[in-house]
Amino acid sequence: MSRALASLSPWLVLAPGAKLVRPRGGHLQARSDEGEVTLGPLPPATASALRMLQGRGAPEDAVLERAGAGGPEAAAHLHLVLRSLGRRGLVRYAIHDRAGTLATLEPLSEHFELEPVPPRPEQALRLSRFAYLRQDRGALVLESSRVRARVHLAPEALPLLAALATPTPARAAAGHARGTGRAARALVALLARARLLVTVDAEGATEEERHPALRLWEFHDLLFHDRTRRPRRGQLLGATYRAAGQVPPLPAVLPSRGPVLPLPRPDLDALTREDPPFASVLEHRRSERRYGSPPLDVAQLGELLFRAARVRELHPAGPQERSLRPAPSAGALHPLEVYVAVGACGGLEPGLYRYEPRSHGLEPRAGLTAPVRALLADARQGRSPVQVLLVLAARFQRVAYKYEGFAYACILKDAGVLLQTLTLAATAMGLASCMVGWGNPDTFERAAITPGMEETSVAELVIGSAPAPGSRPGARRRYPPGVRRRGQPWNR
Numbered sequence: 001m002s003r004a005l006a007s008l009s010p011w012l013v014l015a016p017g018a019k020l021v022r023p024r025g026g027h028l029q030a031r032s033d034e035g036e037v038t039l040g041p042l043p044p045a046t047a048s049a050l051r052m053l054q055g056r057g058a059p060e061d062a063v064l065e066r067a068g069a070g071g072p073e074a075a076a077h078l079h080l081v082l083r084s085l086g087r088r089g090l091v092r093y094a095i096h097d098r099a100g101t102l103a104t105l106e107p108l109s110e111h112f113e114l115e116p117v118p119p120r121p122e123q124a125l126r127l128s129r130f131a132y133l134r135q136d137r138g139a140l141v142l143e144s145s146r147v148r149a150r151v152h153l154a155p156e157a158l159p160l161l162a163a164l165a166t167p168t169p170a171r172a173a174a175g176h177a178r179g180t181g182r183a184a185r186a187l188v189a190l191l192a193r194a195r196l197l198v199t200v201d202a203e204g205a206t207e208e209e210r211h212p213a214l215r216l217w218e219f220h221d222l223l224f225h226d227r228t229r230r231p232r233r234g235q236l237l238g239a240t241y242r243a244a245g246q247v248p249p250l251p252a253v254l255p256s257r258g259p260v261l262p263l264p265r266p267d268l269d270a271l272t273r274e275d276p277p278f279a280s281v282l283e284h285r286r287s288e289r290r291y292g293s294p295p296l297d298v299a300q301l302g303e304l305l306f307r308a309a310r311v312r313e314l315h316p317a318g319p320q321e322r323s324l325r326p327a328p329s330a331g332a333l334h335p336l337e338v339y340v341a342v343g344a345c346g347g348l349e350p351g352l353y354r355y356e357p358r359s360h361g362l363e364p365r366a367g368l369t370a371p372v373r374a375l376l377a378d379a380r381q382g383r384s385p386v387q388v389l390l391v392l393a394a395r396f397q398r399v400a401y402k403y404e405g406f407a408y409a410c411i412l413k414d415a416g417v418l419l420q421t422l423t424l425a426a427t428a429m430g431l432a433s434c435m436v437g438w439g440n441p442d443t444f445e446r447a448a449i450t451p452g453m454e455e456t457s458v459a460e461l462v463i464g465s466a467p468a469p470g471s472r473p474g475a476r477r478r479y480p481p482g483v484r485r486r487g488q489p490w491n492r
Contacts, residue, residue: 008118008189010093010105012082013057018090020054030090037088039081045070046077057094086112089233095190097183102154105194108232109148118189121171124200125188127164129208130222131196145219145226147195157187167200228409237405239331241319250398252314252321253358254337260361261353263302271307281428288432291464295387296431297346302360304463307425309338309418311358320402325357327421330410335398336418337455339365339448341389343376352447371447378443379436379462387464389436391444392418394458415459422461432467436460 014020018032020039027040028047039050049067052058067078085091087110095102119125131144133153142151142161153161160177170188177184191197198206208214231237275281313324315332322332329335338355340362342348352372353362366372379389392415400407419435426433436459444450444457 008186009060010095010186010190011057012053012060012063013055013092013094013104014053014085015090015092015106020051030085030088032088032090034088037084037090039084042077042081043070043074045074046081049074049078050081053091056096057092060093083113086110093190095183095187099156100154102157102177102183103187103190104152105149105190106152107149108235109230112148114190114193115195117193119170119192119197119199121169121185123170124167125164125170125173125192125197126167126200126206127161128196128198128206130217130219132219132223133161142191142196144196145223148230148232149194151191151194151196160184160187164197167204224409228406231405235405239402240404241402242404243401244319247397247401249320249401250395252316252323252334253311253356254354254395256354256356256363257365258363260356260359260363262359262361263305264299265360266303266306275428281424285423285427287434288464288466289383289434290467291384291387291432292467294465295344295346296463296465298348300429300431300465301340301345301348301388301463304422304425304429304431305338305340305355305357306360307428308421309355309357310360314358320398323357327414327418329414329417330399331402333398333402334414335395335411336414336458337393337395338418339391339393339444339457341372341375341379341386341391341447343385343389344387354448365448369447371443374440374443375447378438378440379460383434383462384464386462388462390422390461390463391439391457392459392461393444393448393450393455395455397454411458419459419461422463426463430466432464434462436462 014030015032018030020028021031022028027038028042028050030037030039040047042050046067048070049063052063052066064075064078068075082091086107089107091107093105093114095104128144128146130146131142133140133142135141136150140153140155140158142153143149157177160173163173163176170192171185174181174184174188177187188197192199198208200206201210236242308326311323311325315322315324320331320333323334324332325334338357340353340355342350342353344350348362350368350372351364352366352369352375354365355361356363375391376386376389379386394411394415396407396411399410403410423433423435439457439460441452441456445452448455450456
């Protein structure tokens, strides 16, 4: 490593709580709260270099130089040991100045490695568009969904990040940090080696903009994917019940605010005899954006909800109440409430209702108010007037009480499963259905009068009576003989 590059090297330091020990007659070990790792046998120069990581640590180039004094074998051993310690989260990279520590990089995955060489002083850099700054346990943390590490920053480093929002040469960017010039330059080098800063070419483009896949990822999508699919060191995942004893669990079925209108119940035995085969339902399911006249009626709506969303069994025992319903749900928690916004439905007044899945009824929530009209208008999106809009609203606490690390991902999977169940049931009944690509939670919260942090919409589905075959020139038959239309028995 040249002197110019060595001056920008970070300090290597053991993670908090980790220490190096040598049992009598044994090899050097790294011990932490998670256990111990035997590092030897090691050449004396390698062991000496590793001891420099204790306490405040030592510059990376000085540690490498100490091991290199023992020859190529000692230097190679050091690289292997540092990689092993890094995979276990026992090494940090720190930037110190006269006032204290400017930044500390904490690896979060065994797959994290720094780029070997920092950028040239004249190289233009910019903060990655996937990077974000947040507060974590009272400290400022810089992270990215592309980087398996986080950087703890002192407030003095913030002007440097602000300058790097636009392409800035590495040398000039360092001038924005408060503190010594050497520490600021070392911080720029560390952030670039960690890929939190990206290089900018002569045309002003970065790798993130040139790469065909990266340029299509939006910030929030990649962050959500990364945090729910790629566990990081120290991240708790699974059924931790982290709020048990502190927050009361929500009941499996949301209590009604008032009277519930009973819905007609279908004859399951008759449905079993008359329904088309499942393969036929799958084959003929279509998204239908036109609806027939007259609209569907309350008996059809009741049958659809009974088929797809009712409570079959309630299990109150255990840390949380659970229920069994036609559609599966993570942990049998079923956090989704089905709200029914009615524009036109025979036997039912227009307005907003909540489906009561245990008694199989509708709880009136609002008449055809302005927010309810807005819900129906948003779902129309230039198509036929909406007859019935089903809004799936999540009670987030139902899932977050049990699962940690991927609770919201479970809710979205539940929503997809329930949407599919509803559309297949609608197809079997000869109804038209179409999922809505985008819904407005603000409009729903005003219509249903629900606090958004506790319950709000996550998916929508439009239901209506099917248009007659050939109802427009050139129209194809949406419901062929293989699928029963209402009033037509299935002929086996």
